[in-house]
Amino acid sequence: MTQVKLIILGLLCPVFFLHGEELKTEHLTLTEAIRIAQLQSVDAAVALNELKVAYWEYRTHQADQLPEVNFGGTIPAYNSTFSKYQQSDGSYTYIRNNSLGITGGVSIDQNIALTGGKISLKSGLDLNRQLGHGAFNEFMSSPIGITITQPIMGVNIQKWNRKIQPVRYQEAKAHYIERVEGVTLSAISGFFNLLLAQENLKIAQQNLENAIKLHEIALAKRKIGQISESELMQLNLSALQAKGKVTEAQSVRNARMFQLRSFLGLGEQTEIEPMIPESLPSFRMDYQEVLDKAQENNSFAKNILRRQLEADYAVATAKGNRRSINLYASFGYSGTDQRFSSVYNNLQNSKIVEVGVSIPLLDWGKRKGKVKVAESNREVILSKTRQEQMNFNQDIFLLVENFNNQAGQLSIASQASAIAQKRYKTAIETFMIGKINILDLNDAQKSKDEAVQKEIEELYLYWNYYYNIRSITLFDFLSKSTLDAEFEKIVRN
Structure with a gap:
């Protein structure tokens, strides 16, 4: 070599x-x-x-647009405590509370993209059993209820999302x-x-x-x-x-x-x-x-x-936060009885309507300043x-x-x-x-x-x-x- x-x-x-x-x-x-x-x-x-x-x-965002079915309840809730009670003569005494509670409910919740609100359809059943001497059961049914939550002048988060x-x-x-x-x-x-x-x-x-x-x-x-x-x-x-x-x-x-x-x-x-x-x-x-x-x-x-969209959203949020008006409404039926077989009889109307308002009367320009900051950030x-x-x-x-x-x-x-x-x-x-x-x-x-x-x-x-x-x-x-x-x-x- x-x-x-x-x-x-x-x-x-x-x-x-x-x-x-x-x-x-x-x-x-x-x-x-x-x-x-x-x-x-x-x-x-x-x-x-x-x-x-x-x-x-993105899948999570899409899921937010669909109805959501939820179950909630307590099985059971045991309570054995003393509570202060005012008698007819004005004096106070303590009474013993000894009870067992079971609650359960199903709701279907849907976000409303057009308005930014939320609507829920609910159904529930509660049992309260008083324990001790003379124990008895008390049932309360809510076979159907509709709840609406709607911001009136705030930013529509669903629309922006x-x-x-x-x-x-x-x-x-x-x-x-x-x-x-x-x-x-x-x-x-x-x-x-x-x-x-x-x-x-x-x-x-x-x-x-x-x-x-x-x-x-x-x-x-x-x-x-x-x-x-x-x-x-x-x-x-x-x-x-x-x-x-x-x-x-x-x-x-x-x-x-x-x-x-x-x-x-x-x-x-x-x-x-x-x-x-x-x-x-x-x-x-x-x-x-x-x-x-x-x-x-x-x-x-x-x-x-x-x-650019996020900057516009920040401006809309700042403007919406200058005042807050929210509508809460609930409509449905409920019934009570000591027997389960009768709790769905003789149902009574149940209604709640609330309009919450929060408008600052004097904030020294704080909220207006936040709007200006958001607008400047957008520019x-x-x-x-x-x-x-x-x-x-x-x-x-x-x-x-x-x-x-x-x-x-x-x-x-x-x-x-x-x-x-x-x-x-x-x-x-x-x-x-x-x-x-x-x-x-x-x-x-x-x-x-x-x-x-x-x-x-x-x-x-x-x-x-x-x-x-x-x-x-x-x-x-x-x-x-x-x-x-x-x-x-x-x-x-």
Whole structure:
């Protein structure tokens, strides 16, 4: 085995063995890395749990609009106490209360979204048994009763919730898809970091092999006096430096691979070999189309709408709190008897109507001040959202411009890389016949290395710009389809 092969094998040994076990090599494409990240990464799991929180909050809001059936009661309530009692002559005495009570009732409650009130249909039965000497039972029935609670001038919470909660849930769904697309961007970054590290390692290994070969040739040339001692020492130094760069490149590649494995949730025994992806089909994006898709799908637009609605709600609440008028009405029937069989006979009407009023006569402008604060906060939010919208539009414009220009940048980088590699190969051949010096050779090598790295970086930017636009618009411009998900299925798994 040649010296070159022994050196390279020694440098690669840490890659093939980890704790004495052989690694399993997996050729990974960019598409596969994205798919694995969306399924297995921690960031994807966090996004899913945030979606579940928003889903159940929205389900709770929906449930508030439906009738609610409740049962309440005490089974039993035992009472054995002394109570103060005023007699007919004005004096006081204490009497013993010794009783056992059992109560139970069923109610159907319904919020009224139109008015913000609440209506309840109730039915109940109470038993009170007097214990001790002469014990007896007393029943009271309430077979049917209707209760209405209605704020007259206060804020209608139900109405505002019906405006805000659907927008909040739509925002959460869009945010979930954006988080998944954010996972995609992280996967792309990790993939290209490893790909660049892998290419740097290949470059370093090739440079080492070339440096050793050139040094061996230089030794022979020195013996016949074709090169100087200084040039020989420079080639020897280049070979030593190339060994160090291989070791450094190997360490960087191992670190990048560990990071990508960790992000994708792969085992430590998996050796990832990223495959260089092709560029996307050549096409240009239109700024106005991208902006329209972003306004339609992105959580940003829904976030602005929600914040504006919440600001309006805060103002309405502050105005409603300046005075309070509430209506409480209860209508029904009730009956009492010492026998259960007769408690539902001879029912009597039962009615309660109350109108509660709370109007401050002098509060030194406190409630008015709260209204002004809420209105000022609303103006602040409107100003902020206008500025945020301008920044949002500007970011989209720059992304579209960068993407449209990136195809040209990638093409230039690819051509430059091909030329630089061809030049380096020619430089080696020319150096071997003594037509160029070591400085020209080193310059050709440096240009070749930088050109290869530049091509990988430009390819990364091309994919990164595209997926950034996709994550903002939640729209796939290749398939011409909106990014969506089966949210009901996702949150229930």
